[in-house]
Amino acid sequence: MKKTIAKVLPKIIGNGLNAVSYVAPKYASAKALDIFATPRQGRFTEKHHPFLDTAKQLTLPHDNHDIQTYNWSGSKTTIMLAHGWESNTYRWKQLIEMLQQLDYNIVTLDGPAHGKSSGTQFNAILYSEFINVVANHYKPDAIIGHSVGGMASVFFQHKYQNEALQKMILLGAPSEFTNVFKNYVNMLGFNKRIENGLNDLVLERFNYKPSHFSAAKFSKEIHLQGLIIHDKGDKIIQYDEAELISSNFKNSTLITTEGFGHGLRDDSVNKAIINFIKA
Template sequence: MKKYIPKIVGFGINSVGILSPKYAAHLSMTLFSSPKKGKTNEKQANYLKEAKQDEVICNGITIKTYQWSGKKDTVLLAHGWESNTYRWKDLIELLKAEDYNVIALDAPAHGSSSGKLFNALIYSECIHAVAKKFNTSAIIGHSVGGMATAFGNYNFPLTQVKKLVLLGAPADFTGVFSRYIDMMGYNNRISKAMGKYVLARFNHLPEYFDAAKFTTNFKAKGLIVHDKKDRIIPYKDGLKFKQNYTNAEFLSTKGFGHGLKSELVYTHILDFLNT
């Protein structure tokens, strides 16, 4: 029964769209931007309490940050959808052992940060604010965190950011939207209304927000990692980044899925940061 719920909800929103496409678009976009999980639980909080905790206010949202101090460069970690800083636990320990100054943030509506809505554009502004405050030299983003990192580096480039790591990142908004629309079973009326909603809210249609193309002229060196068996973000998204991000190296993996939590991946990240 659970697998049919998105289609049932989508049918309801399609029905609303017959009378008011604009309101139906509002409902569909609110649903699209509302994470159902990702808040910090007790086990996670016990680990994170070892870090120095702070807050950054970004567009009225209180962003929770965590710091594990080190003498080397500052590395910022940006998690993905329905996750939080704890997902980086293994990598944090490796970075600490290398004496990096590690900063991580909980995205809007995730972890211990405030807010109810989340998308890559909102997130990109928050990542920028945190990177600026902590004088970050490298940013590692997973999934939507990777897409938001690319958006942020394009819209708000910081000269001190010299390296970017994009793990399983979506290449463009159109792909993300299309997978969401297919999952929910939205009709053409709703999909067109969603495009107009994005235009009104962010001044561009969804196809403008092409993270891979934005990387074309990035000065920061990049490391792109994507798994051939990623069932969340297609492998072709990683290849699109590879094609466009000319100042980046590409690591193709197989068997680590979307999470990319593996010793192999972490070794490549550390090698990339150390060079």
């Protein structure tokens, strides 16, 4: 029953806002953007706390936001981790434990409206600003981003060209914001009024059209060592997004997996990450 409701609900919402768009198109588009930017999951549950409590926790300010960070101290270089949509720091538990065994200094953050960080809405642009604040504080040598955390990492480095950073690892990362938007429009069955209104709102709020926000395009100006890992069967972010980033990220290597899906939760992936960091 729950699965049936979950499948039907997006279309019900889409049809409702489509109807509203005939009389109040800007309102309908604004509601659609709010839904798009509001995570339904990603906060912590009780089972997460024992692991998180093993880290030193620090809250950093950014404008009107509080950014929650975690640090597992080590004597080696600093590795920073940025999770994806509707997730949080806990998603890195297995990789963190492997890095701890090798005595790396590990830093993570919760994205906007995720984990213990403040806010009710999320977007990759704001997330990239969070990443910049945390990177300036902890000075990581390498950054690892999963999904939109990878996209936000590219946005951050493209804009700020952080000089301490040497390596970037992107896991299942999307390239084109237009594709992310289009998938959302298709999932909810929005009409052209709302689709065009969404594009107009992005331009109004961020001074650029959605097509400007391209990890592939931005990666042309990133001069780090890069590792891109993407699964052929990723149903959330298509594999060709990784190929597009890889073709533009000059000093990068693309590793293709099969059977791990979007989450890429496998020891072989973690080992490939560690080998890249070690090199």
